[in-house]
Amino acid sequence: MTSKDQFSVDNGHAAKLVLYFTLNVVVTSGPSSLWPKKAYRNPVDQLVAFLDKKHGDEWAVFEFRAEGTGYPDAEVYNRIHHFPWPDHHPPPFAIIPNLMAAMRNWLQGEPKSPDKHRVAVVHCKAGKGRSGTVSCSYLISQEGWKREDALKRFTLRRMRAGFGDGVSIPSQLRWVGYVDRWTNKMDKTYVERPVEIVEIHVWGLRGGVKVCVEGFIDDGRRIKNFHTFVRQEKTNVDRAFSQTLPNDDPPSRMQTETLVSPTVGTPSSSNQDISNSDSDLSQNVILRPLTPIRLETSDINIDFERRNKSGYTGFTMVTSLAHVWFNAWFEGGYEGNESGVFEIEWEAMDGIKGSARKGIKALDRMKVVWKYAEGGRSQSIDEPQAGEPVEEGRPTNWRGAGDPENEIEARHSGGVASGRVGGAKLTLSEMSSEAASKLIGKDLGLRKANADSANISRASSFREDEVHRTHEPKSSVVKEAEGGSEDEGTKAHVSDDEKTNADIVASHESHEHERLDTATGKYLELGMAKMANFISKLGPGDRKATDDNATP
Template structure:
């Protein structure tokens, strides 16, 4: 076989591999790369790579750069969102890159949104101080790993907040341009869709002002919780690059309410009250008027530890942390997992995995000091951002939260701050969209 024939065979093989990996995503018909023009000035692409074996089945970074150079000259810049690592050094894209990484299949820390929108606006509208005129076909290239969920969340957010698109139209445009017909939506993860909705409200109702505060999780109400379901509370750390579990509920931290009583009857018996006290006991915002029974028995396997056990799957459960549970930002993730022991081997298998993100500021925190977020099982995020969650672990969940207040007896620090737990209690940090010419904070790339 000649060298030319070998080269052609290799090119054909890598082309087939890229088509397989791209799967439901459309390839650019001219370049043969896994990318699309969402609008005339926003390109979405899967994460390129400069090393083997990734470049054999993903966009080679040199091929992507050559395409951008041929179409847009020097008028392109990249925004990447990969907490798993960019995939290539900044030097291979001439340093024209902005880093805002967060984990795959999750929404961004909302504090990223004003900065991402500002940097994209400054570039596309020629407000970055460079000599290039905005009329010279500038484009913003967004990518994560697949160029779908994280990239689609940002692309739609820009279209809504900067270009005036309706939320539904922006989501539909991204799907039409990025996905093959019949292969689902471009942005499909429930929490990412919730974030696009937050951006829509932030743009059209809140004058693009976001206030970041620590959040205390007061209690979690769960209906229809199955036996052996583990419940945890998570949030972002390390500039959004990592997700940390701040608390996993122990069986001593839950009570069973309205045993045998219907859900509708329980809702009628519950009254919501607001509270201003700040104590370590985390008083309940939902006060049940029906008898509450604390359950201390284990399930048939005798398992203990941090796993939540219930005697009936129709019971309403209240999980209340023994100590104040405070997250450093307003982004909150509630995680559910269930393991079952196989009768024939005795091995434990994961049978349920689900979680859901919310941001307290957009769940009432823009007007009140406390609030409630609720979600049905079918609306929770599944494995790797999909809809698969395994066997049903619960019916419905409500999270009661509040902004923490300093305890009166807590001594002031030298700078006037008080602390609860490990979180410094400061007034909310107002995060507006930086104006043209103002410095825009960016994060470090992930290793």
């Protein structure tokens, strides 16, 4: 494979369904065979017809959708390889050796037709984050590309100008870097071992922050919360210093760095929050679990969520969301260390739904201290050699069982007693927010309060209207809802002004009216989210019109 693609395709509607990343790798957004998705996503029958015409029998699909493909395997002649993992996250590294080998075995195999060459059709949902991670990893590990060149190539081919990088989620970029090291410095050696989280150091922790430790389960198809820190597991380093210093001056940053250790500090009292109840103050803290946190794989996710008390009874206001994935093997394990440290700044963490949005800053930086778990079994995962059988993943239900997009139904919420004027609108807002939360996952804004959260985090210094002014973009609620869309800015083909003699995608201007409007699907998906955001931001004056009908 080279960067010079040497064949062309005919003009027409079907040619717009795919994008040729390289001569052998085709990237497409997730096709579907079900209505109504078939109306705004790639119809799988048209995609198959296009691939049959251009490549005969020399194509195979590689899909990465833990939420379900959207079509049965039989509709692509069972010519499909499943390596699923959740959207907006990096893959479990344990699947990388087999995934790379499966693509290599197919692409480097002997084609049945002498006048054709093999292609790998890769897709996730938007054909961006997960597909870009795999496509770039393949070029690096199998074709000898440099990491920077592979990432630039994907951005050039997949993104419209001005819409950022193709692979943009920090943890996915970190994984592409891991693949580069695995290929060029580690002789493709990877050892999976259970990991224990010893403690987490956080500098500048604001009030009301919930901290969770997560990891993959079910062969990477799902993410599990292994531990949520409670206030009894927090040591306030600043307070510990104030008890030993000759005056009340706060310790310097260097002093704090030195004293953040398991042996220093007094655990917080049982009535203290995980972070200071005053959100305007920040703390340097150690989070040390009372019982060991053990993950069975080396992939670790640290998740942060900042919540504030809402004026609505039974609700809380989410003001910050961020998380970060790292792999212990690449953060010290490969060097022979039995323990290690991973450190990151707030700005470098993953945002909401793969975007850069994280809301109000919840911390300055954090450090995770980990060690390999005692008695854990090591598993060396080697890349299969050419011709060797490759272990693949189990496909999830193609209809999307467990996929929120397929589960949302229009139904009455049963009502929520708000305890204040405007209860009728709160009922509608609750129903909309519930549907939106199922559809788009975690996001900023109102959320139902959980009784268990009293021992975790909820600050009180921000009101919801202040929060919205802080985190919403300059334009409107609609912009806020669209900001987390992963497929925003992707292109289904390369336009004329981007073509070279080597480009393979045909002219689209004369067929622009035939182009699938993938934005339609995006708006359908985000409709409930926009409604929820709009209703939750209505001020008292906007609610007055409903006072006569409000629930007392």
